[in-house]
Amino acid sequence: MPEGTLCNKNPIQTQEALKTLLSDTRGKKYYEEMKSIEVDSRLLWDTINKTFHSRMRTWLEICAHCGLCADSCFFYRIHNRDPKQVPAYKIQSSLGEIIRRKGNVDNKFMWMAMETAWAKCTCCNRCGLYCPHGIDMGVMFSYLRGLLYQQGFVPWELKIGAGMHRLYHAQMDVTDEDFVETFKWMAEEYQEDYPGLSIPIDNVGADIMYTVNAREVKHYPEALAEAAILFHLAGENWTIPSSGWEQTSLAMFAGDWEACKMQVEHVYAAMERLRPKRMVGTECGHAHRATVVEGPYWAGRKDGKPPVESLHYVEWVAEALRTGKLKIDPSKRIKERITLQDSCNYVRNHGLKEITREIIGYIVEPGYFVDMAPNRDHNYCCGGGGGLNGIGIFREQRNKALITKRDQIIKTGATLVLAPCHNCWDAIRDIEKEYRIGIRWSFLKSLLIDMVEIPEHLKLNE
Amino acid sequence: MYNFLTGPGLCLSIGICLIGLLVRGVWYVKGLNWQLDRVAYTAHPKAGIKGAVRSIVFWILPFGTRSWRAQPFMALLFYTFHIGVICIPLFLEAHQMILQEKLGLSFALLNQNLADILSWGVIISAVFLLLRRIALPEVRILTTKHDYVVLFLSVAPFITGLICRYELGNDSFWLLAHIISGEMLLIAVPFTKLSHILLFFMSRAQLGMDFGIKRGGMKGKGLTW
Structure with missing residues (x-):
């Protein structure tokens, strides 16, 4: 069974393997090797027999081939209604074909399936809302990704990302020490402006345990400072875990279910250890999906819930504004035409559609907010979801995938886009980079920092 | 021949249809797996039932979903076709006589004019569904x-x-042809996509539970279908 040294069926388990893969610039050798790896048809068919049961089997079988899913897919719309981009076609010609052939597919087929699973679907699950039979092709593509990952057909960056989770319990090489030190450093940086600002680490029984996205630690440490400042101003009894702080899961995008389980159990262990009343996660859609929505199932939790109630950041902000823990200075409310990106992962897939609009009500001067159309449950993916933002070989497809969101934003006439989701934020940044439509984009935290009133007792003594 | 087809033949085809559907239904439910499907089916019965009912009701209501409203012509064909194929076999007077005689069952009767309209509705909508299959690239593929x-x-x-x-x-030829085609249809139900007669409800309920339990149903007003 020919296997490459970089591209193979084994997950990344050692630092050495990770370093070697990372040193292969843009995965050049990795993809070269991928052209000749063999498909282990027996393993593929065995896995299918163990995991492909009535829900998906029925979906593939009863699909009425009616085409009602076509228009629901933004890929179909931006590719001039190319029938090969119809969700039902994409899943039937990839996963459906693997099933029909009982796993007897070749290397060329798996390449096609890989491109279909990662560059023609972002697992946004919008098609599931438009199928009369309730067939959710996003769910099936996610499943297909798992089969492809097992056979070694996974984009280079996601193989690395899943490996990072296995080795660092984080999506990038950020250690627990890096995390704690960076958070402490950020607090020190801002202590002069916010007297008493501190980072409570590993406090048992806090009201809130805060979890983040590793890239905030590595690339955007201000996001950590902003979170700390807002908890501080709101008077929250909060803490960070020194381990188990990473909420994201590139393993989920990769289809590495074993790594998904390892990652989420690490976060749950921190919950069990610190026994906070609640967990609040940063402004990230897929992190919320991985840790709060899907994670309990990977971890085998029968109630489908994390060990403690877990909120997306927007839920905490809305609550803090509603209860008056955070107060907005009315003179600093946004007076610029602003629109809002509904993240698929926590809006369509976790019902948080009204929460963000409640926040808008507090922070935007009436008359300046313009919703995109469609929105809420029926929003379109930013174009970079499901890992597509980070996959080099599919960059061209990703840039084209941004068009739907670009046009939605242009129609609102907004110059500021609120994107409380890391992936959406990146995609919207890239919309501006690629298409120059004259917009700014922002997370919530950085907007709030400039708007919140500082309680009297926390003010600087001049 | 006629006696066979309206006697044992009818019972056999109805039996195959119903038992086949029952087997499909049981097989479907047995194949559900809370961990693989990632839906805690039994842990939150209230949210699950609410999600399932919403998912079925909105999709049965004409123009009840955004998808139907976005494709009004298709929705019209769909409802015309399905109302006819459900009502005529069950409620046509001639069918009622057979059912009454053979099985002792009887339902409300359809008036002949309405039955004609529904039957023609099925034929016409089927012709358009066929044309749609051929004409639209996204359906043809x-x-x-x-x-x-x-x-x-x-x-x-x-x-x-x-x-x-x-x-x-x-x-007598066309009557036999009618009975044979009807019984062939009944027999085909469990073995073809026609199994959606039951599996539509199962699949819709499943996705409704998925959204109702896991994907936000317990967070707010529930999904807008």
């Missing part, structure tokens, strides 16, 4: 022989039934 066979199986009893109703051609 998905279409397989199975889809044509299923459509033909579904419409054949209506074509032969209308020929009988208007007494065109040889009465």
Whole structure:
């Protein structure tokens, strides 16, 4: 069974393997090797027999081939209604074909399936809302990704990302020490402006345990400072875990279910250890999906819930504004035409559609907010979801995938886009980079920092 | 022949249809797996039932979902077709006589004019569904022989039934053709996509539970279908 040294069926388990893969610039050798790896048809068919049961089997079988899913897919719309981009076609010609052939597919087929699973679907699950039979092709593509990952057909960056989770319990090489030190450093940086600002680490029984996205630690440490400042101003009894702080899961995008389980159990262990009343996660859609929505199932939790109630950041902000823990200075409310990106992962897939609009009500001067159309449950993916933002070989497809969101934003006439989701934020940044439509984009935290009133007792003594 | 087809033949085909569907239903539910499907089906019964009911009701209501509203012509064809294929076999006076005689069952009767309208509705909508399959690239690319066979199986009893109703051609031939096509349809149900007669409800309920339990149903007002 020919296997490459970089591209193979084994997950990344050692630092050495990770370093070697990372040193292969843009995965050049990795993809070269991928052209000749063999498909282990027996393993593929065995896995299918163990995991492909009535829900998906029925979906593939009863699909009425009616085409009602076509228009629901933004890929179909931006590719001039190319029938090969119809969700039902994409899943039937990839996963459906693997099933029909009982796993007897070749290397060329798996390449096609890989491109279909990662560059023609972002697992946004919008098609599931438009199928009369309730067939959710996003769910099936996610499943297909798992089969492809097992056979070694996974984009280079996601193989690395899943490996990072296995080795660092984080999506990038950020250690627990890096995390704690960076958070402490950020607090020190801002202590002069916010007297008493501190980072409570590993406090048992806090009201809130805060979890983040590793890239905030590595690339955007201000996001950590902003979170700390807002908890501080709101008077929250909060803490960070020194381990188990990473909420994201590139393993989920990769289809590495074993790594998904390892990652989420690490976060749950921190919950069990610190026994906070609640967990609040940063402004990230897929992190919320991985840790709060899907994670309990990977971890085998029968109630489908994390060990403690877990909120997306927007839920905490809305609550803090509603209860008056955070107060907005009315003179600093946004007076610029602003629109809002509904993240698929926590809006369509976790019902948080009204929460963000409640926040808008507090922070935007009436008359300046313009919703995109469609929105809420029926929003379109930013174009970079499901890992597509980070996959080099599919960059061209990703840039084209941004068009739907670009046009939605242009129609609102907004110059500021609120994107409380890391992936959406990146995609919207890239919309501006690629298409120059004259917009700014922002997370919530950085907007709030400039708007919140500082309680009297926390003010600087001049 | 007639006696066989309206006697043991009818019982056999109805039996195969119902038992087959029952097996499919049991098999479907047995194949659900909370951990693989990632839906805690039994842990949150209230949210699950609410999600399932919403998912079915909105999709049964004409224009009840955004998807139906976005495709009004397709929705019109869909409802015309399905109302006819459900009502005519069950409530047509001629069918009621057989059911009453053989099985002792009887339902409300359809008035003949309405029955004609519904039957023609099935034929006309089927013609448009067929044309839609051929004409629209996004439907054509998905279409397989199975889809044509299923459509033909579904419409054949209506074509032969209308020929009988208007007494065109040889009465006894067309009556036999009608009964055979109807029984073929019944027998085909569990083994083809026609199993959606039951599996539509199962699949819709499953996705409704998924959204109702896991994907936000317990967070707010529930999904807007």
